Amino acid sequence: MSDLRVWYAARDPYHCAFRMIRLLSRNGAGLPIDQLRVLDMLLMYPSLSLRMKLPAEVRKTMLALRLPPLKALFVSLPGTASIWQDLQLYQSTALKQLAGRSLLKQDALRDRYAALAPDQLPSALRDRVEAENAEQAALMTFLIDDIATLPVSGSDNIFKRAGVPARGPIA
Numbered sequence: 001m002s003d004l005r006v007w008y009a010a011r012d013p014y015h016c017a018f019r020m021i022r023l024l025s026r027n028g029a030g031l032p033i034d035q036l037r038v039l040d041m042l043l044m045y046p047s048l049s050l051r052m053k054l055p056a057e058v059r060k061t062m063l064a065l066r067l068p069p070l071k072a073l074f075v076s077l078p079g080t081a082s083i084w085q086d087l088q089l090y091q092s093t094a095l096k097q098l099a100g101r102s103l104l105k106q107d108a109l110r111d112r113y114a115a116l117a118p119d120q121l122p123s124a125l126r127d128r129v130e131a132e133n134a135e136q137a138a139l140m141t142f143l144i145d146d147i148a149t150l151p152v153s154g155s156d157n158i159f160k161r162a163g164v165p166a167r168g169p170i171a
Contacts, residue, residue: 010044010087016094018129019043021103021116025129026140027148030108030115035152037091038162039143041084046139049147051080053161058146065138084164 009015023039024030031039042049047067054062070077077083095114098104108115121129133140150158159165 010083011090013090013093013097016040016044016087016090017097018132020091020094020098020114021121021125022129022133022140023143024114024116025118025121025126026133026144030105030113031148032152033095033109033112033114035148035158036114037084037087038158038164039148040091041080041087041162041164042143042147043139044087045077045083048077048080048083048162049142051163054146058150061142061146065142080163081165084162 019040020036023036023043046065047070049062049065050067050070052062095104098114099106099109102120103117105115105117118126147158150156150161152158
């Protein structure tokens with residue numbers, strides 16, 4: 001009898017790196033690393049957006065996506081803070097891989113900011129990113145145009161709204 005191996009995209013640093021490239025290429029300008037981590041979590045588990053405390057217009061956009069309710073998902077997701085904590089290791093590894101391959105601008109990383117170095121991105125990877133982003137255009141628009149515009153500081157910041165600690169470990 002053979003062993004059954006189960007692959008979890010959330011625990012694959014290469015998949016995480018791909019998700020981060022998708023987010024950064026859709027954003028264009030780059031993002032603060034902690035904000036990128038929240039967006040990556042929501043790209044991995046879009047239904048977690050249903051748990052967020054969002055402004056009315058952003059909530060309206062989210063509801064238009066018709067995300068499956070958390071109870072209807074194949075896996076039972078723990079609390080958002082637990083997922084955030086679990087993803088930290090893989091997100092840190094992904095960021096180090098991207099930086100090590102010079103796919104992120106080094107000067108931005110020193111300021112805890114992630115920005116793609118687009119000229120370093122292989123064309124096959126760029127094409128795959130564009131195809132995936134086009135396939136999930138509504139979700140990517142919601143994440144970048146709505147969620148990423150939430151403030152990163154103040155009493156109603158993106159971290160409090162998402163239910164995660166304000167800062168993660170240093171990548």
